[in-house]
Amino acid sequence: MNSRVSTFFKLAVLLGLAGFPFFGSVFYTEVLAKILILAIFAMSLDLLVGFTGLVSFGHAAYFGIAAYMAVLLAPQSEAASLWIILPLAVLCAGIAAFVIGIFVLRTKGIYFIMVTLAFSQMAYFIFHDTKLGGGSDGIYLDYRPDATIAGFTPFDFNQTSHLYFFVLAALVAVYVFLTLLLRSPFGRVLVGIRSNEHRMLSLGYATFRYKLAAFTIAGALAGLAGFLYAVLFGFVTPEYLSWHKSGDVLLMVILGGMGNLAGAVAGAFVLTGLQEVFADWTKHWQLLMGGVIVLAVLFMPGGLAALPGRIVARLRKGENNG
């Protein structure tokens, strides 16, 4: 697709999203906020899967750890300050990703997939089996964080629309941050590692450090998503760290088209959107969901991101024939 058309399209979508709370109901604003948070989560994973070539099957661990921190680090009987607890939660997720990354990045390919899964399962069972975060029942966040800074309150999270705008701003910030990061020399090295790690090594790049940095950044951004998810829904359960969650976000990235940030966002929209629609429709919504996924793999290689190009190609072919 033409890059100017693509930019125009993205801005139009952004404008539509920004205007939504003025027209839509509170319920749908919440649904949309959830989708936007999952889009942040999917973009963070795309940095690893799509750009660095590291298929992590345990990305929910960092999402869940930050979500738990949003509750565990907050005072029991009053709201925590957003400006303290948000960086702390993201930092915790980043540190966890850094430490786990040191171990898992020693392995490659399918083994990497399995070891990331193993570590996320360990994190899952730590929260599931111990009393740390309320065990398997999970734990409630009683007060949404307070955004007051130096006596001034720019927005109030208790209003869903304010929270929605904050999430939207975070999505844009993450998108811009990752785009700039990937354009920088650092990002070029990551893409180089995906194509040929040995060549990058022989060019003199200490690829392990680059991969570790990418893994840590992706973990921290997943943490941002997890924190916002906990604030939006007001409770955290071990399911946030489960392999189903890791699988779901991986699906969003693959379905959207790997190595394409806008594709990851589209994947989050389509997958969560379909879930909501199907679940509204029938109790057995997973049957439809599974069918859509199977058909998408068989007939839509390259994911959603490749779709506009394929449609354009089909149309051109039609023109030539006609």
Add this chain to the structure above:
Amino acid sequence: MDFTTFLIQLLNAVQYGLLLFLVASGLTLVFGIMGIINLAHGSFYMLGAYMAFVLTSMTGNLLLTILIGIPLALAFGAALEALLFTHLYKRNHLDQVLLTYGLILIFEELRSLTVGDDVHGVPVPEMFSMSIPLSDTLSYPVYRLVISAVCLLLALGLYLLIQRTRLGMMIRAGSHDRDMVQALGININGLYRTVFAIGVALAALAGMLAAPISSVYPGMGGGVLIISFVIVVIGGIGSVWGALVAALVIGFADTFGKVFMPDMAGLTVYLVMALVLLWRPEGIFRKG
């Protein structure tokens, strides 16, 4: 822990490990020979268990059920390969993950539509329902010993099949170099279909055998799937012998983890996996 309790846990660990081996061996064969990551493999275990429930309630006999169930599972596996998996060989691993994840959702819902979401029990076969007394208060159910024995026999059979038969020779050759096998005039598609059907049947058989001791419940495939993948990776992908050793290691880790650290029982298996892979990043028995 006194000796009798230890013995009971030991037998449980062996039985659990051997049962997991049945599921994992199919997974490792399909992965090693066909290069397919099949997340839906746990669903075959679930399918087997539900088959045991439905057929046993009709026939009233688990043995008869197994005799009917295995051909059904083989046919199902062959049909599934012909219909879907045959399109996946040339795709990358992520497409395979995506499609087989979709299959999990479909199988779970089909199960929910046909049998419902209740937890069911399957009676232990009459002839194996007694227990062997070990002390005044403790005894050990014969059925668990039967499971171990059946699994050991199957492991032996699998070994003979792979090492001593013409089909096994083709399977071994296929896992080394599939293009060469095809160039030698062996029908690789037929080989793949056979291997896949055997894998499905083994997983379904594991489900049928486990049904009387673990009960039959929704989502039972998911837990087994992840544990089986752990076993495949620890053992070294494609190595059936590795899967047997790894399955026993995991059986012991899980059983004794529950005895010694009940608070952190879920953790032990993954801890073992992380340690093994840090020691040997390509599994214990990775073939070169």
